[in-house]
Amino acid sequence: MVKIIFKRIILFIITFIGISFITFLVINLSPGKPSDMLEFSSKITYEAKEKIIKLYGLDKPLHIRYFNWFVRFIKLDFGNSFKDDRPVIKKILERLPATLLLNILSLILIFFFGIFFGIICAVYRNKFLDKIISFFIFLSYSIPKYWLAILCMIVFGIKLKILPISGLRSVNFEYLTFLEKCLDIIKHLILPVVISALGGIAGLTRYIRGSMIEQLNSEYIKFAISKGTPKNKVVLKHAFRNVLIPVVTIVGLSLPEVIGGAFIFETIFAYPGMGRLGYEAIMSRDYPLIMGISVITAFLTLLGNFLADLLYIYVDPRVRYK
Amino acid sequence: MESILEIRNLNVSFFVKSKNKKLFILRDINLEIFKTQKIAIVGESASGKTTLANTIMLLNDKEYTYYSGFVKFYPIKNSCSCQKKFYEIITVNGKTQILDEKNMRHLRGNHISMVFQDPFSALNPVVSVGKQVEEVIKNHNYNLSKKDIYNKVIELFYKVKLPQPEHIYNKYPHQLSGGQIQRICIGIALANKPEILIADEPTTALDASLKDTIINLLTELVVEENSALILITHDINLIKNSVDYVFILYAGEIVEYASAKEIFENPKHPYTTLLLECSVDKTKKGKKLTTIPYDFPDLTDEEVFKKCIFFNRCPKKIKDCEFIKPNFYSFGQHKVKCILYENER
Amino acid sequence: MNRYLIVGSIIIFILLLIAIFAKFLSPYDPYKQDLLNRLKPPSIKHIFGTDELGRDVFSRMLYATRVSLSVGFIAVGLSTIIGAILGLISGYYGGWVDSLIMRLVDIMLCFPTFFLILLVIAFVKPNIYNIMLVIGLTSWPSLTRYVRAEVLKIKNLEFVLSCKLAGFSSARIIFIHILPNVLVPILVTFSLGIGSAILTESALSFLGLGVQPPQPSWGNILSSGKDYIHIAWWLSLFPGLAIFITVTGFNLLAEGFRILFSPKER
Numbered sequence: 001m002v003k004i005i006f007k008r009i010i011l012f013i014i015t016f017i018g019i020s021f022i023t024f025l026v027i028n029l030s031p032g033k034p035s036d037m038l039e040f041s042s043k044i045t046y047e048a049k050e051k052i053i054k055l056y057g058l059d060k061p062l063h064i065r066y067f068n069w070f071v072r073f074i075k076l077d078f079g080n081s082f083k084d085d086r087p088v089i090k091k092i093l094e095r096l097p098a099t100l101l102l103n104i105l106s107l108i109l110i111f112f113f114g115i116f117f118g119i120i121c122a123v124y125r126n127k128f129l130d131k132i133i134s135f136f137i138f139l140s141y142s143i144p145k146y147w148l149a150i151l152c153m154i155v156f157g158i159k160l161k162i163l164p165i166s167g168l169r170s171v172n173f174e175y176l177t178f179l180e181k182c183l184d185i186i187k188h189l190i191l192p193v194v195i196s197a198l199g200g201i202a203g204l205t206r207y208i209r210g211s212m213i214e215q216l217n218s219e220y221i222k223f224a225i226s227k228g229t230p231k232n233k234v235v236l237k238h239a240f241r242n243v244l245i246p247v248v249t250i251v252g253l254s255l256p257e258v259i260g261g262a263f264i265f266e267t268i269f270a271y272p273g274m275g276r277l278g279y280e281a282i283m284s285r286d287y288p289l290i291m292g293i294s295v296i297t298a299f300l301t302l303l304g305n306f307l308a309d310l311l312y313i314y315v316d317p318r319v320r321y322k
Numbered sequence: 323m324e325s326i327l328e329i330r331n332l333n334v335s336f337f338v339k340s341k342n343k344k345l346f347i348l349r350d351i352n353l354e355i356f357k358t359q360k361i362a363i364v365g366e367s368a369s370g371k372t373t374l375a376n377t378i379m380l381l382n383d384k385e386y387t388y389y390s391g392f393v394k395f396y397p398i399k400n401s402c403s404c405q406k407k408f409y410e411i412i413t414v415n416g417k418t419q420i421l422d423e424k425n426m427r428h429l430r431g432n433h434i435s436m437v438f439q440d441p442f443s444a445l446n447p448v449v450s451v452g453k454q455v456e457e458v459i460k461n462h463n464y465n466l467s468k469k470d471i472y473n474k475v476i477e478l479f480y481k482v483k484l485p486q487p488e489h490i491y492n493k494y495p496h497q498l499s500g501g502q503i504q505r506i507c508i509g510i511a512l513a514n515k516p517e518i519l520i521a522d523e524p525t526t527a528l529d530a531s532l533k534d535t536i537i538n539l540l541t542e543l544v545v546e547e548n549s550a551l552i553l554i555t556h557d558i559n560l561i562k563n564s565v566d567y568v569f570i571l572y573a574g575e576i577v578e579y580a581s582a583k584e585i586f587e588n589p590k591h592p593y594t595t596l597l598l599e600c601s602v603d604k605t606k607k608g609k610k611l612t613t614i615p616y617d618f619p620d621l622t623d624e625e626v627f628k629k630c631i632f633f634n635r636c637p638k639k640i641k642d643c644e645f646i647k648p649n650f651y652s653f654g655q656h657k658v659k660c661i662l663y664e665n666e667r
Numbered sequence: 668m669n670r671y672l673i674v675g676s677i678i679i680f681i682l683l684l685i686a687i688f689a690k691f692l693s694p695y696d697p698y699k700q701d702l703l704n705r706l707k708p709p710s711i712k713h714i715f716g717t718d719e720l721g722r723d724v725f726s727r728m729l730y731a732t733r734v735s736l737s738v739g740f741i742a743v744g745l746s747t748i749i750g751a752i753l754g755l756i757s758g759y760y761g762g763w764v765d766s767l768i769m770r771l772v773d774i775m776l777c778f779p780t781f782f783l784i785l786l787v788i789a790f791v792k793p794n795i796y797n798i799m800l801v802i803g804l805t806s807w808p809s810l811t812r813y814v815r816a817e818v819l820k821i822k823n824l825e826f827v828l829s830c831k832l833a834g835f836s837s838a839r840i841i842f843i844h845i846l847p848n849v850l851v852p853i854l855v856t857f858s859l860g861i862g863s864a865i866l867t868e869s870a871l872s873f874l875g876l877g878v879q880p881p882q883p884s885w886g887n888i889l890s891s892g893k894d895y896i897h898i899a900w901w902l903s904l905f906p907g908l909a910i911f912i913t914v915t916g917f918n919l920l921a922e923g924f925r926i927l928f929s930p931k932e933r
Contacts, residue, residue: 011773018774026786138922142915144866146873147907150893158897219443226379226438227458227510228431231423241448253776260779264870268893278782279874282789294778294786302777317448317494 012306019298020073078292088292099273105193110200118208140202149195149268166270192269196261215239245316252308255301323356326517332391343622347373348574360551362561365571371554375522390418432462435511439523441503445495452491458513478509501532520552558597570594573631580656590658592638672923678916686732693726706899716901727883734884738868739861745803747857754814755841775808788876802864810856817849851928858921862914869910885910
């Protein structure tokens, strides 16, 4: 087991370096790279130009530039935002908790409903319940989620007026009691969380249904039944354990999807998270901020995958006792 | 002798969705097992052996399986809390009914248990083997303490001759050998001292060198626990000295049954004769091994049931075989379903 | 043939017809503004209503079909070629080539695809060609993984070994003997990929980073729908439905292929 963990750590480091390299390449080789931008951006003052040249070491050769970039990258120093000249890392850290809140809540939702629906579909395979759930799963694969978000805003926010359609807090937030504050935040979170979880729920349900059916047809399930084990135990204890182990990895792999979704949903719902910050940075061509956010995003995803891998090693006895 | 399992006129068919046809997998099976009797069911693959075992345990896919006939089980165990005289696993009263899940659960692993063909896939790969043995004890004994259950598991491991039981307890299936796992499966099957143990090809997936050991262990243990044994196999020589009674199954029909001694010394049905000749150790050196030409009847076609089921492969067929479905002809306890013996009785 | 395949093909066929004959089918010029008839709800004259510049939404949506389908086919064609070739090479050769490609895949998969696209769009001019290119260049890694896994499954089968023994060149073994065996996953991924590429394009256009107005795209019509969310529901409803139906068509096709080639299912 130690050997496998060691291997994972090595891979983690290699991938980490790869991320830094790709980001570096995107900045330096794409047609709109910062040095070009200096030419036609009139907003930027002379000092700012100097700063950028120093920051990116534009006067030095490529490999030294990469090395410098990598050192700064490790120190999380991405320079200052063009927009308000505040350190990028500070701006990101301000927004990170809200994004983590949104993503963790939707991951919880994905886990819970994906597993729940997946098991129901597998146990009642080809029955009415399975068909109806599978139908909705299929629909939610094809539906543009941001469109659904708009429809939900129209229905729940504008027509029914039961849910707020933007932000994380109401205008009068400061004047509310603690309980009302919580309720207010929850109300603001419902639509973004549910809609960003939808795709993940669909994917996980589908996955769990398939592998659960496969497990339920296997020989050891028959043997468990022949021992006189009750059906709920057969499903939950025997089959589900075998299904759950790869789910750890699946959820890890779905992280980019969830985080990527955050960019669009946070923008639609005017949610004060990192995704919206990134969108705004892109719209205003705030390069230091864009770079910072992309690195942090990729790093978080990588970290999520890494943790999922470790968890996988821990929960699967076939790997643990190899 | 006390009868414990009675199968009368059992028919089992599967609905094959892809072909949209019914497959008549078992037809008109009659079989009776007595207390502590050891029987063997011998037949080649696709003869319905496994289906027969699964039918007794009601393990066939509910949606696509159709039954008719009777399967009745008479419990004799004193230790059992239920005082039922018999369980009707499959009954026909106007309509075929199968035993409800609750009663069936009570039977499985408690009164009737089963050992499967492939030990590697029979155990849950992510649960320790000790826990998997515990489960069968817990399923049927609600009052035992944790310690008692653990001790019982260790005792079972000793019984099936596993080395270092305490050590094995926490192992996972992938860490053990096929022989060890099959011993654990036998332990699980015998944990609650069932009246009947069904062993479905218990040695097929194992190394040749292990075959006799496992069969000997099985027969030894069922004698010790006063269980009856239904040994299902395609290898007739494997069971030569281990069972009392042999049923020969061909394409879903029993074609001959007799005591083991009779079957080996005095086989009557042409199929049985051929099965015995096919074995390697009987063939003399330098002679070709006997094979039976493969032309298995199509069990979705009801026409083939109107003649002798072995008709198209039989080396001794006569003209009548194609038109007459033979009945069983008795020679004392030895019964054979072949028209050749019509006049010999 | 199964229901999925039939329904999916019919939807896609109709969409292709619309895309090809948009010019003849649309009642108005999609670019013609009519400031007197701004934001008019659906009526007999304008069956899907008009937008904030008085343009006919129905006509614009017909033209947008072209945008969506061409982005879908070209972008996914590109990513399929890249993904399949890398997957075949990675699976067939193994060793350091495999390690290198798989690390690249790992790294690519760490960037949320949608964000990666946003990132690139931040540096290049957003237009339909760049969108195709960017989607194509960023969405291949999952196919590479998939194809590689399939190749690993079959590369040690007897028929491949006998090809090697017969002295066939690697390229011949890969493309003539292995490729046909991984065609099904490629086909399924291709079909699913088009659906998701269309979703991505529309999302980008919706955010103002994709197809730029006045060129119509379902996404940028939706975008103005969001701006007028309180007064013009038709601007949100119809383009969304169009995307939904199109993506459903491609997903049905993918599902159909999957079932067609795996007889064990169902």
